[in-house]
Amino acid sequence: MHRGGVLAIGEFSRLTHLSVRTLRRYHDARLLEPAIVDGATGYRYYSADQIPAAQVIHRLRELDVPLSDVQRILRSPDPGTRAALVADHLQRLESELDRTRSAVASLRRLLQPEQPPLDVELRAVPAATVAAIEDDVALDDVLAWYAGATAELDAVVGEPTGVPGGLYDNALFESGSGHVLVYRPTTDPPRSGRVHPVTLPAVELVVTAHVGAHDDIGVTYGQLGSWVVANALAVAGPVRETYLVGPRDTADPGAWRTEIGWPVFRVAPP
Amino acid sequence: MHRGGVLAIGEFSRLTHLSVRTLRRYHDARLLEPAIVDGATGYRYYSADQIPAAQVIHRLRELDVPLSDVQRILRSPDPGTRAALVADHLQRLESELDRTRSAVASLRRLLQPEQPPLDVELRAVPAATVAAIEDDVALDDVLAWYAGATAELDAVVGEPTGVPGGLYDNALFESGSGHVLVYRPTTDPPRSGRVHPVTLPAVELVVTAHVGAHDDIGVTYGQLGSWVVANALAVAGPVRETYLVGPRDTADPGAWRTEIGWPVFRVAPP
DNA sequence: GATGCACCCTCCCCCCGGGGGAGGGTCCAC
DNA sequence: GTGGACCCTCCCCCGGGGGGAGGGTGCATC
Incomplete structure (x- = not known):
């Protein structure tokens, strides 16, 4: 004993x-x-x-x-290092909590018995040369990467001449990481740091608008996806988001407007 | 395709x-x-x-x-049932969050370089007959069980004649479930519903006080355990908590005082 | 000194919710 | 009809444990 x-x-x-x-x-x-x-x-x-x-x-x-x-x-013998490592993890817990919050928001919308009908538009978008930052990013890191990239972009570009946006590789969602690009339309796109000119190809886009914070944007994606299939179209490239009204325009998330555009081609006669 | x-x-x-x-x-x-x-x-x-x-x-x-x-x-076809099941789980997430919060509080205290010395007392406690509710409970359910039991106890007993307390089987912590008993000292303990008289045996207790909310009470347990071992004693029974100052006395958790008493016997000459 | 019994050991399989990769069949546009 | 993208099943891996089998130890009591 x-x-x-x-x-x-x-x-x-x-x-x-x-x-x-x-x-x-x-x-x-x-x-x-x-x-x-x-x-x-x-x-x-x-x-x-x-x-x-x-x-x-x-x-x-x-x-x-x-x-x-x-x-x-x-x-790690040093209390400071320990504290830092612990703080790191608490940070991770914090972002976990964000994920939880947005999952709850999505669920709330998904479980609503009545789904408002989606306003979808088929739009031909011409090619455009923009100032962009792009990288291969893991899904979990997208938000942080996005914050850094847009800050750098805004610092270099100044006031854009059009609506800012981003391209998100489908692989990002399928396999957890993929190519991501954020851009600002501007005349004569500069080359500085990570910022460089990129020519976005012309595409046929299926477009809808997501209103509000991005917590439940996945739901809108799904609805748009259903529409694409129902109309005998197929996805042909990275999804495009354009930020019509965002945090840079108003502090009220309820007023945000994000256009989601999926490049498509017709797979069957109408 | x-x-x-x-x-x-x-x-x-x-x-x-x-x-x-x-x-x-x-x-x-x-x-x-x-x-x-x-x-x-x-x-x-x-x-x-x-x-x-x-x-x-x-x-x-x-x-x-x-x-x-x-x-x-x-x-489940009924939206109401669905919502209830989801709400159940959100409730679980909520209590998970509580656990996280208290783990963080404990860690903060544990990682502090300086630990204030523990004030420990060896005290002979006589046998006493009290009004009690007891049950075998899983560790995760203890808080909920405790809330229900004390409410019933207070309803039956009225104003106790001494400090309320509880006994917690060591198995509760070792294997995740064990016997738990909460009591109120009272003259002529009644028998009603789950409430019944119980005679707590006389014991030799190693006692210390935990000040504040119970988030980091595990730390005090550990310190007390170290003291027990350092003083050549061994644990001999379920741990006893007495709630000198608790939520029934003041809304300020910082003012709570919980005495932790571990029954011990001497295993080596002093 | 024996005996009982609580305690301790290792080893193997199980759980969950996936991911990696092998090895091989299918679809379909060109 | 052929290439390549797509799909299939099957098996092993991860982390952080729990359950239980089968067998050795420590020690108080007789």
Whole structure:
């Protein structure tokens, strides 16, 4: 039961509220190694001063910090570094929360019994040369990338001569990462930093407008997709968004207007 | 590419932003069955009106609703029932958030370089007969159970003659569920509903006080545990909490005082 | 010193909700 | 009729555990 201040795994479990199983796993993962392991029997013995470490692990796991990150946090001797790593993860939790919020908003709209009919327009868009920033981006990073790119674009371009927009590769949604491009129409597009001129090809676009914050924009995408299929069209390229009214125009998200345009071609006679 | 308004899995994937793999999995799980499955080739074909269902699933999964629950939500034809099931899950997310908040509070305290010394007292507690409610409870349900039990207890007992408290089986923390008892000291404890008299045995308690909300009470538990071990004692029974100052006394969580008492016996000469 | 029994060990399989990749068949536009 | 994009099934992998089998240990009690 006792061995001079050294704790068997069961006692340590009681004191830390970590299950015996979990303690063994943390040993295997070299995350929390017993103070003593009896070579003959394999019995693990912990010391009381390992309790704080166990508690830190426990809390970090409650925050869904991966074991590998937990290890890095514990291994970093400097409290400042630790705090930074933890803050990083809290940041991740924060954006997780954003995702949750927008999922809730989408659900609310999806589960509404009545769906307002969609106002869809088929529009021929000519080619245009614009100032753009583009990159291959992971879906999770799109928002952050977008914020940085638009800031740089605005700094370089100044006042655009038309409606700003973006192109989003279908692969972004299919496989979680893809090519993304944001642009500002401007006369004589400059080349500076990441900004460079790009000629957007002429396309036939199926266009609809999404009103409000982007939380539930996925719903509008789906409705537009249904319309595309119902009208015997097929998707032919990255989706285009144009930001008719956005955060740069009004602080009221309810007033935002985003046009969603899907390049299409006809697959069957009308 | 097209078959009269019917979509191959890849097209459906593009339209719903669900990966092909995931769509196949949802088929296997009978969650979202293709409108047509070609018997000869196994090719799955979806119809455009399955897009809303796919979107609902997508959003529910973003909220970490288990697939089985997603199925129940989709299968329930009544919008009211659906909404209730979704609300249930949002409630779960809410309590998850509470857990996260308290984990963050604990971490903040744990990662502080300086730990204030613990004020621990060894106290002989005589046996006492109290009015109690007890049950076997899962760790996740403790808070809800506690709220119900104390409400019933207060309704039956009225004003207690001493400090209210609770006993928490160590198994609750070790294996996720265990025996829990809440009590009010009172003269001539009544028997009504779940309330019944219980005689708490006399014990030798190691006692310390936790000040503030219970978010980071686990940290105090750990410190007390260290003290127990450092003083050559061993745990001998369910931990006791007494609520010296609680939410019934003041709305300010910072003023709450909870005594934590661990029954102990001496395992080595002093 | 034996015995009972709580405790501890390792090992293997299971859960969830996917992703990676192999190996092979199908669709359809040119 | 052929190339290439698309689709199929099957198996293994991940993380962070839980359940349980089968067997060894520690120690208080007799």
